[in-house]
Every structure is written in C-alpha cells, then in structure tokens.
Amino acid sequence: MKKIIVGMGTCGLSAGAQPVFDKLQELVEANPEASILSGTGCIGMCFREPLVEVQDGDSRVIYGNVTAKSVEAIFESHILGDTRVEDENLVYLVEADGSTGGNDANYLDLQDRIVLRNCGLIDPESLNDYIATGGYEGMRKSLTGMTAEEVVQEVKDSGLRGRGGAGFPTGLKWSFCANQDQETKYVVCNADEGDPGAFMDRSVLEGDPHAVLEGMVICAKAIGASFGYIYCRAEYPLAIHRLEVALTAARESGYLGKDIIGSGFNFDIKVKQGAGAFVCGEETALFASIEGERGMPRIRPPFPAESGLWGKPTNNNNVETFANIPWILNRGAAAYAAYGTEKSAGTKVFALTGKIAHGGLAEVPMGTTIEQLVFNIGGGIKNGGEFKAVQMGGPSGGCIPAAMKDTPVDFESIPKTGAIMGSGGMVVMDDSTCMVDIARFFLEFTQEESCGKCTFCRIGTLRMLEILERLTLGEGNTEDLDRLAELSVRIKEASLCGLGQTAPNPVQTTMKYYLNEYEAHINDHKCPAGSCLPLVDFSIIDENCTGCTLCAKDCPVNAIEGKAKEIHFIDQELCVKCGKCITSCNFNAILTQ
16 A cells, blocks of 8 residues: 655645645545555755655655645556656655655755654654654663663764754763762753754654654663753744654653653653743753743853752753764764764754755755755755855854855864854855845844843844944944944953854854955945845836836835836936835846946
8 A cells, every 4th residue: 555645844834735635635535445644744855845755665756846736646646546747846756776866856865864864754743653763762772771871971972962053062961960969850952943044953843753752861861860841932833732742652652751661760851832032042041941930041150960950950952962862872873973074973954044946954964065065955046146155053153155165064164164053054145145234134133132131242232233234224434343343252252141142243254254245335335235225226127128017006106107018217316215116027127236
C-alpha cells in the first residue's frame, strides 16, 4: 500500500496545506485499499510548500506547490495508477538504488541532516514513528548503561557547542551543573526563538518534538536533575500543541515521569509559554519569566550552573542543541566529531530568508561557506539580483558583504567579520537593499525589545535609532557618524546582558563595510540602493509606459499626469515620494534614482 505524506508544518499550512490534506483525506477514504495518509513537519523546502510525498516501497516522490485541485491528478495518476506526474513541480526523487533527480534535488542532496534527520519524514504526533527511527535508544543507553560522568564525557568528546548563539562547549557546561552538590536541579530548554528571519527551533519542535524531549532526559541524567521546562513563545501554537502531544505520549509509555523505562530515574517536563519578549532569550531573563517575574536579566556571577531557576543549579540549552544529543548517544561522539571542523564540530541548521531563490531550512557541516549556502543550496539571488550581503545573528549579529562570501560558517570565522553565528538566521540581501536602512531596522527592533534595566541600552539604542532615522530621511551630518561609533562602544561596555552588548553590531558592520552608503545619505542626500524613498527621485520610463493610468489613479497627491494609452510623467514639485506608483505599475515603468 502506498503512503501519502503532507507537509503540515507552519510553512506548509500558511501556503495552503490544510485544503490539500482535506482533499487527499476525501480521496483516500473513497479508495481505502490504495493508500494511507499522514502529516509531517517541515522538510526544509519552504519555498515549494505545500509539499506532498508519495512513498511506494523504496521510492519517494515529492511534489511541490500542490493545490487541492492539482492533488486530484496526482492521486489518479500516481496512487490509483503507477505513473508519476511529470511537471515542473516534481522536486525530488529517491529510488531504491539511492539515485536522485527532480528540479530541486540539490537542495536536500547537499545537506547532512542530524538535527533535521526526522523532520519531514515522520508524523510528529506519533511516538511509534519516532521509536521506529531509533528514538529513545540514546536515552535508554544513558539511563541503563552509563554513569552520569560517562554521559557528560561523551558529550564533551563529541565537540558539540551550544547552538543558541554563544557556542559554549555543551559537555563542559553540563559538567559545571553536574558538579554542584545540591538535591534540586533543573533542565531548561530555550525555545524562545526571537530573531527576525529565524525559524529553526520552531520547525524542529513541530517536526520532531520527541528528539528534544529525549535530549533533555539525557541531560537530566548527566547533571542529576528531576524536572525540566521548555520555554516556548506563545506565538508558536503548533509547536506547543505538538510538544504537549509528545509529552503526554512519552509519560503514558514510560519515557517520562517516575522510574523511566524501569531505570529508577525520575524526570518530567513542563511547557512554559512566553509572551514574546526578545530579552527572554537571555537565560537569566528567561528564568525570571518562568518564576512569574518580569523578564529582566540578572547580574552574573553567580552563573546558572550554580544558582539559576529559583536559585537552584540549572542547565539551559536551546532546541537545536538538545536535538543533537540523542544522535550523539546513539552513534557515538566520534561519529559526530567527524562532521564540521576541529573547533566547531557537527552540523548547523540555517534559516535562509530574504532575497534568496530557495528560502527554507538547510543543515550543513560546520565550515560550509556562505557562498555554498546561498548559491549551491539556496539557489542564488531571487529574480536574478546581485548578491550584496548576508545578515547573520539576527539583531545581535552583523552584515557580511558579498566580497567575504568564501567565509566558513563556524564559531571561529564568523566573529572575525564582526557578525556572530547566532541561532542560525541568515537573511540574504541583494543590490536593492540599503545598508543604512537595514541598520535602522535592527536598531528599531532591539530598542523596542530592550527591557530598560540598563541606561545605555534603554537610552543609547534610542539615540542611535534617532540618528539612523535622520540619515534615511537625508537629514544627517558628518558628526552623526562619530556619534554612532561612540555610542556603539559605550552601549557594548555598559550593558548588562547580551541584548545591549550586541545591539550595535548591525551598525558597526554596515559602517565598516558600507561607509560609502552612509556618506551618500549625508553628503549627496541620495540612497544608492534606491530604498530610502525620501532620498529617491521618481520618473517614468517612456518606452515601458503603456498609458494604463493605474499610477495616476493611485497617486495620493495627483502628481502623475497623462492621458489613457499615452506616456505619463511625474511632476517632481508635487511628488511626495510615497512609492505608491511603483506598486501600482505592472510594466516596470517607474524609475528610481
């Protein structure tokens, strides 16, 4: 019997997967002998959603951009018959001999998937599906055949470093907490993924929640904890739902709770929903939120390994870090260390967004270059644009120019550029992106998300934002560059937590690599990228204008004149540079310069 699998992650559902699933369910119920139907999480090919996979023995065929209407043809041809639907939306094939093909085969072929090993392959709400992949065997090994010290050493030997951004050695971090001689300890999973353009943790929780639970149990064994929390932002309702389903199934099957799998070890987990404060990604602010207090960072030392949640020893890792742990315990530290580089072992999941042709998730060995991610896997720049930069590390990160595209993505190389690894968001920019405006965008985000505890973070980021806003309006002066540089240093030095300490990074990196754009905004009152509308002149390209009159009808100040089917023109004295004409024109007749 053939198996039909529909991608039912947030990306798939947003693209229309639910009507596709409903139509397939109707067809399957009418033909019960032909196939079975199930859902799965995101396989990473978000740019092709909705995705429908047909499994027939060892053969896998994935169809992309499926609609409720097109799924009928797939069902009739491929399910009821044995003929694949061959068209441009056929994205990936896996034959019994391992050969691959399809339009986007490289997207998956060029990856090494450890964290995403089950995402898009199993039903995330089925414990049996997870167990069939070897699930909970790493936990079983740690609880029944290893001491706590041996578990810590295995993680140390793997070379795994925290995937939340800082890159601290995971096994070493566990050892600090394990060495605390206290009866009560906690394991915390940070699922408060707040970076704009980042959705790695959400996809893992939606696609393979048991992997995170198993990783947390193994950590609890290593440090001697009996309770854990998953701190997940409330904006991730599907992830929370699937976590709760997984928690219930794990407890009922003896994988959580008292005397787990008869080992005598007790550990349980609770999901705590966060209210969406970006600062709660900082671990001490996260602990305060779990405790029912306002999410604000605390002075360290003492560090969480000594005094964390409710003043007890606490180990905090993010979703991706925990998802690596079962694989390491199953396959061994040496197998994990074989991936990546000497100092940055393993793989890393990246969320590819922005001006990239193939947006989605990609998991590659550490040390893979930016160019390989953007062009080999991501398909290059959307609509044939010119690659300009990538923003890594979210609001805490920085912009890396195209000239440095051969930079390896690891914990040693990326900081040398002025950016940081962060949790794995990679926003790709093309030549239409204004780097001054990008800096303004991220400063606006961090300024709004500042908890306000530190004066330099609360007020300093506001002063920086005010300067950047003036620059994008063409009202800046040369002294503003000195003020930005000075404020960047002061905010970094005087802020208590990572939010303030890294908030100036987008400004510092854009000033370092794109100072000419800042100077053009100040000296020439021009935006080289044509992005800052107050600094752009609008005109109509005669040969492209068809006289359709749409731009004239949509202009809010009647600055566009011309008769129907005749070339129009823009009155520069009346134009307020709102950009409405650009969105109205269907013929690329509006020129900005």
